[in-house]
Amino acid sequence: xKKLMNSVGTILIDSxxxxxxxxxxxxxxxxxxxxxxxxxxxxxxxxxxxGGGSGHEPLHGGFVGHGMLDAACxxxxxxxxxxxxxxxxxxxxxTGAGCLFIVKNYEGDVMNFEMAAEMxxxxxxxxxxxxxxxxxxxxxxxxxxVAGTLxxxxxxxxxxxxxxxxxxxxxxxxxxxxxxxxxxxxxxSCTVPAAGKPTFDIGxxxxxxxxxxxxxxxxxxxxxxxxxxxxxxxxxxxVADLGNAAQGEALLFxxxxxxxxxxxxxxxxxxxxxxxxxxxxxxxxxxxxxxxTSLDMAGCSITVTMLDAETTKLWDAPVHTxxxxxxx
Amino acid sequence: xKKLMNSVGTILIDSxxxxxxxxxxxxxxxxxxxxxxxxxxxxxxxxxxxGGGSGHEPLHGGFVGHGMLDAACxxxxxxxxxxxxxxxxxxxxxTGAGCLFIVKNYEGDVMNFEMAAEMxxxxxxxxxxxxxxxxxxxxxxxxxxVAGTLxxxxxxxxxxxxxxxxxxxxxxxxxxxxxxxxxxxxxxSCTVPAAGKPTFDIGxxxxxxxxxxxxxxxxxxxxxxxxxxxxxxxxxxxVADLGNAAQGEALLFxxxxxxxxxxxxxxxxxxxxxxxxxxxxxxxxxxxxxxxTSLDMAGCSITVTMLDAETTKLWDAPVHTxxxxxxx
Numbered sequence: 101x102k103k104l105m106n107s108v109g110t111i112l113i114d115s116x117x118x119x120x121x122x123x124x125x126x127x128x129x130x131x132x133x134x135x136x137x138x139x140x141x142x143x144x145x146x147x148x149x150x151g152g153g154s155g156h157e158p159l160h161g162g163f164v165g166h167g168m169l170d171a172a173c174x175x176x177x178x179x180x181x182x183x184x185x186x187x188x189x190x191x192x193x194x195t196g197a198g199c200l201f202i203v204k205n206y207e208g209d210v211m212n213f214e215m216a217a218e219m220x221x222x223x224x225x226x227x228x229x230x231x232x233x234x235x236x237x238x239x240x241x242x243x244x245x246v247a248g249t250l251x252x253x254x255x256x257x258x259x260x261x262x263x264x265x266x267x268x269x270x271x272x273x274x275x276x277x278x279x280x281x282x283x284x285x286x287x288x289s290c291t292v293p294a295a296g297k298p299t300f301d302i303g304x305x306x307x308x309x310x311x312x313x314x315x316x317x318x319x320x321x322x323x324x325x326x327x328x329x330x331x332x333x334x335x336x337x338x339v340a341d342l343g344n345a346a347q348g349e350a351l352l353f354x355x356x357x358x359x360x361x362x363x364x365x366x367x368x369x370x371x372x373x374x375x376x377x378x379x380x381x382x383x384x385x386x387x388x389x390x391x392x393t394s395l396d397m398a399g400c401s402i403t404v405t406m407l408d409a410e411t412t413k414l415w416d417a418p419v420h421t422x423x424x425x426x427x428x
Numbered sequence: 429x430k431k432l433m434n435s436v437g438t439i440l441i442d443s444x445x446x447x448x449x450x451x452x453x454x455x456x457x458x459x460x461x462x463x464x465x466x467x468x469x470x471x472x473x474x475x476x477x478x479g480g481g482s483g484h485e486p487l488h489g490g491f492v493g494h495g496m497l498d499a500a501c502x503x504x505x506x507x508x509x510x511x512x513x514x515x516x517x518x519x520x521x522x523t524g525a526g527c528l529f530i531v532k533n534y535e536g537d538v539m540n541f542e543m544a545a546e547m548x549x550x551x552x553x554x555x556x557x558x559x560x561x562x563x564x565x566x567x568x569x570x571x572x573x574v575a576g577t578l579x580x581x582x583x584x585x586x587x588x589x590x591x592x593x594x595x596x597x598x599x600x601x602x603x604x605x606x607x608x609x610x611x612x613x614x615x616x617s618c619t620v621p622a623a624g625k626p627t628f629d630i631g632x633x634x635x636x637x638x639x640x641x642x643x644x645x646x647x648x649x650x651x652x653x654x655x656x657x658x659x660x661x662x663x664x665x666x667v668a669d670l671g672n673a674a675q676g677e678a679l680l681f682x683x684x685x686x687x688x689x690x691x692x693x694x695x696x697x698x699x700x701x702x703x704x705x706x707x708x709x710x711x712x713x714x715x716x717x718x719x720x721t722s723l724d725m726a727g728c729s730i731t732v733t734m735l736d737a738e739t740t741k742l743w744d745a746p747v748h749t750x751x752x753x754x755x756x
Contacts, residue, residue, distance in 0.1 A: 370446030
């Protein structure tokens with residue numbers, strides 16, 4: 101195992117300390133590294149909280165700040181945070197309007213966020229499940245929540261900033277999740293620090309098609325194909341799953357898994373945009389980069405979110421976080 | 429070789445097409461893929477042009493836009509662009525105030541930009557050479573220009589936006605370069621698509637200390653050490669080289685080489701910031717991410733730029749490019 105770290109036991113703490121130090125204008129760290137939260141809270145705004153196992157950076161801590169999350173709870177690598185982390189985060193950032201939990205659909209995350217919700221006051225939850233690759237998976241009943249979670253966090257975050265109430269934000273999050281589909285492909289395995297060896301073996305000419313963001317198996321092991329062929333199969337799966345919703349304008353998000361450079365992500369983006377356009381879908385917004393990663397795994401995912409006037413406006417709204425930042 | 433691409437012959441074109449399509453609000457592509465340039469030029473502003481071999485994305489195309497470059501010329505992977513690319517870019521973006529070429533110190537780049545400068549009117553050049561690892565290298569007489577080039581492009585770009593003239597911008601670029609030092613470490617090799625195999629062999633427990641951004645040899649091959657130990661040696665080399673200039677405020681920039689995830693970069697940032705602070709240097713600004721890459725190489729570099737009131741203000745000035753975006 102080759103990683104830039106001091107030890108397996110300190111990699112998460114060291115990384116969080118560095119993260120909060122580098123972005124001290126935006127973030128503060130909770131006690132005992134339980135969460136990171138916005139430095140400046142906005143009284144009366146519903147607080148958005150997400151979290152999950154670490155190893156997917158910049159998700160979720162990188163999306164804490166104006167226009168997105170109020171707090172993020174990092175578990176150990178690929179391990180759910182504990183309910184007391186979410187409870188501590190909720191107590192730190194709820195300014196009176198309640199909290200919305202945004203939770204990727206993994207059994208541990210769902211259970212622990214649910215326990216925290218029972219202990220806290222005035223909490224609603226949105227569960228994301230955008231991965232069309234498989235119906236059930238290693239750590240999931242139902243579909244996995246993957247890169248589309250970023251889109252939910254951005255759009256709901258902008259709406260929270262506008263002052264919408266908890267019920268409206270939950271409904272919006274469910275609407276965005278329902279309009280979002282993702283699928284990924286891995287060229288190499290990730291290596292969990294505590295395991296010290298790759299999560300799965302893969303041949304020099306193979307890819308894992310439909311991989312999960314923890315290296316979970318996808319649809320099948322296959323020979324590595326061209327970017328066009330990979331994009332075609334993923335876009336076909338996404339569009340088929342969207343059904344009648346696959347018309348009009350879309351956000352196309354090509355996400356790197358951590359070990360793949362920008363040059364390759366833009367190749368995949370180029371393949372995917374042409375395929376979507378050929379199906380009559382207009383790419384109205386785009387995002388390309390490594391935002392929802394799987395440690396050092398090479399590969400990428402394609403996410404499509406169908407947009408309407410409301411969600412386009414909220415996507416465009418100003419955001420100021422460590423990993424996403426714009427003012428339009 | 430495992431890459432997300434259609435073919436070795438089309439990877440660069442496909443990637444550039446995807447890049448410009450994804451960022452059509454900021455960029456347009458020049459004829460024959462010779463350059464990318466800002467969509468909206470600013471009449472009377474000195475035009476900033478950079479470029480070099482591809483494979484270092486988002487450098488340089490990702491830094492084209494308001495507050496940074498006016499155009500970037502991509503060569504083939506790890507190969508200098510040709511003089512006619514820079515000439516075409518200069519003709520496309522010079523609105524009358526001349527062009528400043530920002531060139532990393534590699535023999536091919538320096539020679540080709542020099543030829544273009546002779547053919548174009550009213551051009552000045554800044555050469556960056558921030559890498560303290562070695563004095564001469566595979567493709568370089570003198571020190572290599574590496575991640576510090578981003579800092580030069582950002583600060584000089586902000587000054588150009590303010591309306592400074594060509595001579596003033598050249599002087600500022602040289603001042604920022606002189607205040608900047610970098611050094612890197614590789615955990616794996618990169619793989620050039622046309623070569624089809626890793627540029628160098630490296631053991632499972634080894635690192636290349638002082639590596640160049642094309643996988644050039646550094647100071648030595650060594651056993652992989654802790655992040656603290658790596659950062660200590662790099663910070664020591666940088667501070668020793670800065671000499672009396674190593675006091676006051678600095679920008680600390682930890683740059684990933686393409687195959688290293690954010691979690692590890694923040695671990696290295698955390699080590700480096702503590703070491704610099706212990707030497708009495710205040711970290712006034714920070715940047716952490718994969719901005720000056722070496723294809724899929726795992727590893728990172730540390731860059732330190734000593735700041736003053738002028739350069740801090742210019743670093744903070746608004747920037748709107750594909751890869752760097754903020755308004756402060």
